[in-house]
Amino acid sequence: MATVDSVFSVADGVTAMSEIAQTSGVDLLKKFGSAVSVAGDAVKPFLPLIAVVTVTITEIIRIYDTAQHNKRMCGAMHDRVIMAQAAIKLLERRQKENEEKFKQQNYYDAFLKFVALLKKIRDFLQDVSQLKGFKKFKEASAVEIMFTKLASDFDSTMSLLHFAVAISTEDQQKLDREAVTKDLEDIKNYLDNIAGGITTMDHKISSVLEEISIIKDKVAANKSVDKLSSTYEIPPEDLNDPFDPRANDSRDKDITRKLYKFQEVAVKKLALPDKKTDDGLKVAKELTILKSLQEGQRIIKFYGTSVVDGTPVMVFEWAEKGSLKDYYSVTKPVDFPWELKLKLALDICRGIAFLHETRYLHHDIRCQNVLLTDDFVAKLANFKLSRGFNDKSTAIKIFDHLPWLAPEKLRVLGREDKERVPYTQKCEIYSYGMLLWELGHQRIPYKGMTPNQIEAHVLADKRESFQWDLGQLQQGYTKIIRDAWQGEPRLRPTISELFLELNKLQKKHFPDARTPNFKPATPPAVEISALSLDTPVLGDTYKNAGDSPHRKSVSLNLPSCDLPPEFEFELFVPVEEIISLDEGITAHRTNDKEKAWKCFEAHAKLDNPQAIYWKGYYLWEGYVVAKDRKKAAELFKKAADDGIADAQLRYAFCMVNSEGIKFDKELFMHYLILSADNGNPSARYNLADVYLNGKLGIPKNEQEGVRYLRLAALKDQPKARDMLRALKEKGVDVGDLNDL
Structure with missing residues (x-):
């Protein structure tokens, strides 16, 4: 039976994730059970918390390893939690020396804060590491502010727990600021140039990425x-x-x-x-x-x-010029200039980037599967093998794909399924590197070699040779390829990093190259006077929105450890355990409001923003305690400013529906937009209503109204569906409604 130490001993988190993330709370506690006899009764209340910390740290490691954007920021937070992981290992190993800490209520409360902080760090990294989540931050400054706050909170929490972790020095804080600045510069550069459906005409992140993600889940x-x-x-x-x-x-x-x-x-x-x-x-x-x-x-x-x-x-x-392989096979090198090769390389990169932003993998990146339009626009094709990031791969004819196959996949060819490694975006990066070589040389890689020879060659960390004059352009192109086809997957760049390097190369050598510019059609004006601004109700507002009474939690719901009966000769008073926030929400859902209120109040005292929101909700409705809507509004605002989407919507509507709270149109719109961009379906519906009908004196913006309406409808907001159908009947372009 595994002990606490055996679980923490997994350095890279991969094994821990597979073992723990799929394990129930009860089973996890059984795994930790052998430690109880060593630690004594004092440590028992901490065991469920340590289990949650273990899973959360493993998730943070995974997010860092698969981050598509803001890798430096993710790395800075990743390094912090790794230090915390080491501190917890030390705490567990020295249980006897730390027994007095385990008996103290303030130490238990600090540990609860630590658990909540790790979850906030995980959620922040999940958001900033992919465009779909990054979109919720209206300004780059909001990302920097949140990063700085999390780093500061981490340092203070480590001090409260007396963990032997180096607190950020002034030099470290300077390095952090530089990392954040560089990441934000890179993502701005990326958004200004990527186009390809990832961004809108004004270089904003397209809501299409989120639409596809929602459709993918619904289809699954x-x-x-x-x-x-x-x-x-x-x-x-x-x-x-x-x-x-x-x-x-x-x-x-x-x-x-x-x-x-x-x-x-x-x-x-x-x-x-x-x-x-x-x-x-x-x-x-x-x-x-x-x-x-x-x-x-x-x-x-x-x-x-x-x-x-x-x-x-x-x-x-229809692609008039056929596949890129067919085209380069019949085109002489002199007729296939580097300017066109770079342009096509960027086109293909945009296609892969779009897939990766929607969490899809092509699985078969090579020139054969790239089609050319009549005006030389390259487009990815042949999605027969395509899968989601976490979906199982499909068996393929290895001979056809071998020259583009990543070494980690070559290494396990022919083994049993349980020994195979997953196909990841890093495999795709390798294939793209081989495609760039193929495009540059206008021939299939390793031509003339047998499959066995290719396998042996690649697994010996050898690659194709470069047969061109190394001018400045070719040197840059060669470096990009070599970065992409590195043997160690973690050393390969992300597709966004490759795009930035290729884009820089194009601008340097072909400054007059055409930049993609796509202008969507503007739909006709529409009036729907019958629709009104709705005050959200609980069942409408919180469906599929965060931790709510209408959504099953995906977090580990660990039961508390029951302490043995007290005896007169016991030398300490056990700490007062607090049930998890998930358990509190479950209690609310099952109408055990007394239990829920105690949970929300306890976690709110520990500055948990989700608990602060729920405490405000109970005060607003008068559940268990007397109504206090002024205090509730204050709590909603506090939770809203900490990023809780439900609280942002509630605070916005506090200004509309409450006596004694002054209505402020700009503040109302600010929090309504924050909630909508944070994924709340009712906020999206109400914001769409404002934009489509020009309510509250807000100028009409039909394009934004339809966008938010579609996102609300995809999350099963019924009024949004009805409004879209009404718009379509009036001739408004609202897109395909079959998926809604």
């Missing part, structure tokens, strides 16, 4: 093939033969050029399994996800499925 949980199929079926009569037959109208026997709504499309034969089988459901889900990716402007657009001459087909955007 959907058991109805018919409902999924309805989102991509195209009537056969909508597909017509082109007016101008051309020699390349048919490709590879399975692809034919057609017209769909006066656009050139490619119809490709589809082997569609029976809808009633698991394979049928799998294909239906994959096609639905593929359709959701059509907003990626460097991904070949998928329109849907249809039937041509009795044969099921997929309908894609």
